[in-house]
Amino acid sequence: MTVNLPPQPVPAADPTVDELLQDVDGVVVDWDGTVVDNAEIRLSALQQALASYGVDVDPQWYALNCGLPIREVIVRLAGPRTLPVEEIVPASRRLLLNGPPPRLIDSTMNLLRRAEALGLPRAVASAAAGVLIHPLIDRLDLGELLPVVVTAESVARGKPAPDAYLEAARLIGRAPSRCLAVDDAPDGITSALEAGMRVLAVRDGLLVPVPGLIPG
Template sequence: MSTPTGPAVVFDLDGTLVDSEPNYYEAGRRLLAAHGVDGFGWEEHSAFIGIGTRETLEVLRARYALDASLEDLLAEKNRIYLELARRSTAVFPEMRRFTGLLAAAGVPMAVASGSSRAAIEAVLAGTGLDSLFPVVVSAEEVPRGKPEPDVFLEAARRLGAAPADCVVVEDAPPGAAAARAAGMRCIAIPYVPSTADDAAFLAADLRFPGGQREFTAHAAGAWLLGGAGR
């Protein structure tokens, strides 16, 4: 491996590295249906993209007056999601190229996600990305989820990097806001097209308004390793 070049990079997982949102949507739909709530659609789900599973279920539990405890709902959704994730989770092709490029350059990398640790590990192992990320932080391991900066700050601590020397890669406004709150730079790749002009994304240091359709490993790598990401 070559001498490390550029800052440390902290990746969000869902919607950034992998297209797991369809699985999260289906897990949420099945969970709510099992508790008598029908008609949970993608539009409603998309409002929670970038927000942790616990925080999402807190809102849905109150919205639909669910009798089950939050912990039971978390366990049930995680079980459903893990079944789906192990079966099929797609890595965005340019993200696979980008992480490979950074690994070859010796750039320290971490994953910081609002998902459970079990879900993160299952997805990373199933996609073969696990070898690239020695540091993984779940929202379960910190006091507050995104848009608070806790997961990113913990990732920086475990990487041994100062927040100012980290760049976050994010697909959702709460994550971009968390990056800024952590004092980190941000590469924004909107998963939901309608959020491309969200204030949190407009404040990002590098933005791909067209999301994964526009993002390229070459462009992001040139920015990051060329010195702009420092």
């Protein structure tokens, strides 16, 4: 079911946003914590899915590791223990899919809408599973704004490897060095930098340029 959102006007030129998009040929964004503010929802779902196994998830630890694929997060949380990952992952996903839709992050949405108005191609590059992202894109009516979606299943290596961002650049037909990436997690930022993109980090709802590239 699609969430009925009020129509969005075509954004007028914003000096700050236009400066961020200067000399850019495409925009590639992470999903969780970048387009949607769902960190607390994801943390709660994971905590509930792990509760019966006696595993607690520290919010500060999760904030630093939430950019990883969920299976990797669970393995790191387990430590020397062996947890039934293939049971925990579906349980966490069911909780997420049955919950309310998350809030959109205004700064990222403003950037994407301005990029759309300027005719710049846009894509998602996420470490999350497609089964979580595609239904939300439909519910939030973001299909036209984000027509290209790279998920965990799309690439051989997850973040912090650059594969997701490189694949997104390939699909929108732009050189990675000409793309602007937006991500909120350390592993995602590393992924985008290693792909050779300019990067904005989401910090407290704001878009903050990340200086430099990782030496190759």
